[in-house]
Each structure stands twice: as C-alpha cells, then as structure tokens.
Amino acid sequence: MESQELPYVLIDCIGGKHGVYEDHIEFLEKHFHLISMKEYLENKKSLSEKIRAIYIWYHKPVINEELLQSLPNLKIVASSGVGIDHLDLRLLSSYGVKVANTPFAVSTDTADFGMALMLASSRRLVEGYQMAVSPDTEYFPADWLGAEVSGATLGIVGMGTIGYKVAQRAKAFEMKILYHNRNQRNKEDESAVGAVYCKKIDDLLQQSDFVLLAVTLTPQTHKLIGKKELELMKPTATLINISRGLVVDQDALVEALQKKIIKAAALDVTYPEPLPRDHPLLKLKNIIITPHIGSATKKTRRLMMENMTESIKAGLTGLPIPNEVLL
Numbered sequence: 193m194e195s196q197e198l199p200y201v202l203i204d205c206i207g208g209k210h211g212v213y214e215d216h217i218e219f220l221e222k223h224f225h226l227i228s229m230k231e232y233l234e235n236k237k238s239l240s241e242k243i244r245a246i247y248i249w250y251h252k253p254v255i256n257e258e259l260l261q262s263l264p265n266l267k268i269v270a271s272s273g274v275g276i277d278h279l280d281l282r283l284l285s286s287y288g289v290k291v292a293n294t295p296f297a298v299s300t301d302t303a304d305f306g307m308a309l310m311l312a313s314s315r316r317l318v319e320g321y322q323m324a325v326s327p328d329t330e331y332f333p334a335d336w337l338g339a340e341v342s343g344a345t346l347g348i349v350g351m352g353t354i355g356y357k358v359a360q361r362a363k364a365f366e367m368k369i370l371y372h373n374r375n376q377r378n379k380e381d382e383s384a385v386g387a388v389y390c391k392k393i394d395d396l397l398q399q400s401d402f403v404l405l406a407v408t409l410t411p412q413t414h415k416l417i418g419k420k421e422l423e424l425m426k427p428t429a430t431l432i433n434i435s436r437g438l439v440v441d442q443d444a445l446v447e448a449l450q451k452k453i454i455k456a457a458a459l460d461v462t463y464p465e466p467l468p469r470d471h472p473l474l475k476l477k478n479i480i481i482t483p484h485i486g487s488a489t490k491k492t493r494r495l496m497m498e499n500m501t502e503s504i505k506a507g508l509t510g511l512p513i514p515n516e517v518l519l
C-alpha cells in the first residue's frame with residue numbers, strides 16, 4: 193500500500209523523531225501516515241479532515257473541544273500505558289471517539305519495578321552505590337543496616353492487574369500481604385497470593401512496613417495519601433508509588449519525610465514530572481526517585497506500540513477494539 197493511502201494518524205510524544213524509538217517509527221510507518229502535533233498545528237487546514245486517529249506516547253496532550261472540533265474524522269485515541277487520567281473520556285465519547293490503552297502490556301514490568309523500588313529503598317542501594325563510588329569516604333560496615341523485605345508486611349493499595357503481580361512477587365519473598373481496593377474485594381486473587389483484605393485503608397496503613405500504591409488516578413484517588421494517612425503509617429514504614437504522583441499529597445509527604453513520620457519513600461511518579469530541580473523532595477536523603485520508568489523495557493515498550501497499532505486499526509475498520517477503555 194502506498195504511504196498516501198495509509199490512514200493519517202496524529203502522533204504526540206516528547207522529543208526525537210516523534211519522540212519514539214526508531215524501530216517503532218519503522219513499524220508504525222508501515223501502517224500509518226504519521227503526522228506530528230507540530231506538523232498538524234502548522235498545517236491544520238490541509239490536514240484536519242485527514243486525521244483519523246491519535247497516537248499518544250508518554251505525553252499528555254490537551255485533547256479539548258477545540259482540537260476535537262478541528263478533527264471531524266477522528267475515530268480513536270490510543271494511549272500508551274494504563275493510566276488515562278490525561279484524557280476526558282466523556283468529552284471524547286461525546287464526539288464519538290473511542291479510547292484504547294495498553295494495560296496488560298505494562299503490568300509485569302511495572303510490578304517488577306515496584307519490587308525494585310522496595311528492595312532498593314530498604315537495602316539502601318542508591319546510598320550504597322554513592323558511597324562505593326565516592327573516592328574519599330571511609331566505609332564502616334556497621335553503618336549500613338537496612339530493613340528486611342523478606343517476611344515484612346506489604347500493604348498494596350489498589351490490587352488491579354499491577355497490584356496483583358506485585359503480590360505474586362511479594363509472596364515469593366514470603367511477605368505478609370495486605371491489600372485495599374476502593375470498590376471491589378477480589379477473593380479469588382487474594383486467596384491465590386495469600387493476601388488479606390483490609391476494608392479500611394487505615395488498617396492497611398497502620399500495619400504495613402511497605403505501602404505500595406498501584407491505584408488508578410481518579411477524582412476519588414486524588415491525594416488519597418495525605419497528612420492523616422501518612423501519620424497512620426509506622427515511623428519505620430516506606431511509601432512506594434508506582435501509580436501517579438497525584439495520588440499522594442506531595443507537600444504532606446515532604447513534611448512526613450522531613451519529620452521522620454515515615455521512614456522513607458520510593459517514587460517512580462511525582463507531580464510534576466520531572467520535579468523542578470529545587471523541589472524539597474530532591475533535597476531529602478530518605479527518598480529514591482526515578483523518572484516514571486516502571487514499564488520501560490524494550491520488550492514491553494514494543495508490545496505497547498503493537499497493541500496501540502492493533503487498537504487503531506480495529507477502531508478504523510469498525511472491528512472490536514482490543515484494550516478499549518469504556519466509560
């Protein structure tokens with residue numbers, strides 16, 4: 193098929209050639225005629241009727257009335273990852289636009305990364321590395337005590353696909369697993385991993401050595417963990433966030449870490465991302481921060497791209513859309 197006949201897809205990413213990996217571009221260009229957001233905005237008149245899909249790769253474009261009105265033939269928005277907090281589903285649906293994400297592609301790596309953060313924080317991996325490579329520090333073995341992960345209590349807030357995979361891994365570490373879901377207790381999953389359901393999040397916060405957040409960001413989970421919740425946690429506990437920065441009240445977290453109300457935090461997500469270089473979280477020692485890389489492995493990112501391509505193709509041909517996000 194000639195490139196001119198391929199469906200026009202608006203691609204929105206950060207940096208690089210469309211901000212995605214070269215081999216992804218190669219693949220995508222076999223299926224779509226890619227138009228970058230910049231190109232679109234500069235040539236709106238000639239392109240607006242041609243665009244039939246939007247491909248969002250780790251970015252948060254503003255898809256508002258103005259954009260939607262300018263794209264009369266838009267059928268589907270495919271968004272990388274699982275979180276779709278950057279999309280207004282009602283608005284999109286009112287324009288007849290479908291939405292798809294890639295929840296299954298990301299879950300294994302993101303769960304692995306939650307474990308990595310828990311282990312790195314408890315066993316002082318980053319501090320240890322810094323000490324090991326520092327030319328002029330003396331090393332005293334007695335200074336390097338960490339906290340055990342094996343046998344400790346892990347509280348998972350949000351046991352969906354990712355949370356459940358964290359629980360499977362935690363089981364192998366012989367952890368005691370607690371979980372809290374806002375809406376749904378899942379008896380099958382909990383018995384498979386030997387997890388104990390906490391109807392009240394407060395019970396989980398009070399009992400856990402590690403609290404791991406794996407919830408979706410919604411108006412209900414916005415700043416779910418604030419001052420009160422942090423104060424319920426043990427002073428020896430660590431907060432791990434692999435969901436969205438806005439699930440935690442960051443000002444309250446800074447205070448809790450400064451005052452040692454909790455022991456430490458390990459965050460793959462913050463708000464904003466990245467944090468401004470003078471942000472108080474970056475000045476603390478009892479924290480690990482990574483740049484939202486939970487799903488960042490070659491295989492997973494490739495699978496996400498393939499999933500998004502399948503969803504767009506299905507959406508444009510009227511077939512059932514894999515990974516469609518329903519309102």
Ligand SMILES: O=CC(=O)O
Pocket residue numbers: 272273274275276298435484487
């Ligand atoms: O943050 C990543 C995702 O939503 O999968």
